[in-house]
Amino acid sequence: MEVDFVLGGGEVAIEVKGTSRIDKRDLRPLRAFIEECSPRKALVVCNEREERVHGQIRIMPFRKFLRDLWQDKIIG
Numbered sequence: 001m002e003v004d005f006v007l008g009g010g011e012v013a014i015e016v017k018g019t020s021r022i023d024k025r026d027l028r029p030l031r032a033f034i035e036e037c038s039p040r041k042a043l044v045v046c047n048e049r050e051e052r053v054h055g056q057i058r059i060m061p062f063r064k065f066l067r068d069l070w071q072d073k074i075i076g
Helices: 024-037 062-070
Strands: 003-008 012-016 043-044 053-054 056-060
Touching: 012 024, 024 043, 024 056, 043 062, 056 062
Parallel strands: 012 043, 043 056
Antiparallel strands: 003 012, 053 056
């Protein structure tokens, strides 16, 4: 299992999905990464319309993710 991006020296793990609905199966790689590496943030960036949190994982619409990234809210 792997995640798509690891930023900030392992502080932030990001999984990118093209789907408009994330289910538990989509979260497996991030859960494995969280168990092994304990990042400060774990995100799924996708086409969902609303942001939500599932356990330790924040599920974000890609437009919100990009806005937050450029405003230093993801790594900062």
